[in-house]
Amino acid sequence: MAQATIGDSEFDRATAVTLRESGVYDAQLSPGWTIMGVLNGGYLLAVIGRALGDALPQPHPFAISAQYLSPSMPGPAVVRTETIRSGRRLSTGQASLFQTAEDGSQVERIRVLASYVDLSTLSDDVRTTAKPPVIPPPEHCLSVTDSPPPPGASALLERLGTRLDPATTGWTLGTPSGLGEMRGWFTLADDRDADPYSLLLTVDALPPTSFEIGLQGWTPTIELTAHVRCLPAPGPLRVSLVTRNLAGGFLEEDAEVWDSADRLVAQSRQLARAPRG
Known part of the structure; x- marks a missing residue:
């Protein structure tokens, strides 16, 4: 199998968001990322993370915290973002993912608060006692x-x-x-x-x-x-x-x-x- 590059893999297509208007993004949540019919929480975080990465000045999620309010299902979704603080090195935003219920109401599935940076600009000074896990080949x-x-x-x-x-x-x-x-x-x-x-x-x-x-x-x-x-x-x-x-x-x-x-x-x-x- 030819190695997929970032941007053309199934993951990229499944987590893509489309800007509808300022701060509002449309997403099509893929059934390929489900467990027992419910979408995986990390997959959903990546979808919301992409929307915030587009809305904020810096490109990379740095610290991101999500409250999962109700199970998300495959199908259309809307991510609404808000910039809380826009800084030169670090910016903070919040976002919520919504889906439409059978009665037509908008149900908030996840709420996120996150800080973003450009990881390529961080210091390479590392001082740690952490060690990689020992796993067989x-x-x-x-x-x-x-x-x-x-x-x-x-x-x-x-x-x-x-x-x-x-x-x-x-x-x-x-x-x-x-x-x-x-x-x-x-x-x-x-x-x-x-x-x-x-x-x-x-x-x-x-x-x-x-x-x-x-x-x-x-x-x-x-x-x-x-x-x-x-x-x-x-x-x-x-x-x-x-x-x-x-x-x-x-x-x-x-x-x-x-x-x-x-x-x-x-x-x-x-x-x-x-x-x-």
Whole structure:
């Protein structure tokens, strides 16, 4: 398969937005990015992220926080943006994604507050104690075709080249580790190189850590905050997810994304409702 370039891949087409009028963008949400018939939260964040990237002076999402108010479905949507602060190095905006209900009313699905920068202008001074996750080579990891798929139909899996660390896939055999960890290599199926918008998908694209706790089923996101730290180098990404606390029917999930140059390129934390199973 010829490698897709940024701009002509299925991901780019599926997250495209069209300016209707100042601050208002039309989108066609694709059924190809669903899990159990509901659109993936990271995919939706990328759609809104593109609208804000067009509306604000700086091009790249830097810190973006979303409240997921109701499930989004494939079909038409409208993203309404507002510039809160326009600065020379950093700008802040907010956006909401709406869909039309059967009764004709406009339903707000997601509300986002975000700061944008030009990542290419950031300092290259890095001082960190963080280390990339240790994951076996991709050929020693499990693809989605190597094991039973997660419960429920998932068109999203067909668009990803994810390969999971066998140490975090006990759930596929009915023997979850109980540790609440998920690790793997991440690419899009057409090998499109990562960019700041696809990183918004990456932080929410692996199977949820709840599977390794022994709970399988839909794990809807309540809130997701992502930080994009730098422009990723070409090549596959390594993703690590960890849940340390499940209480009251909700769990947190912390994600780290590392590029092929061993740089931490994205981080996120989300609060999700635990499956009832």
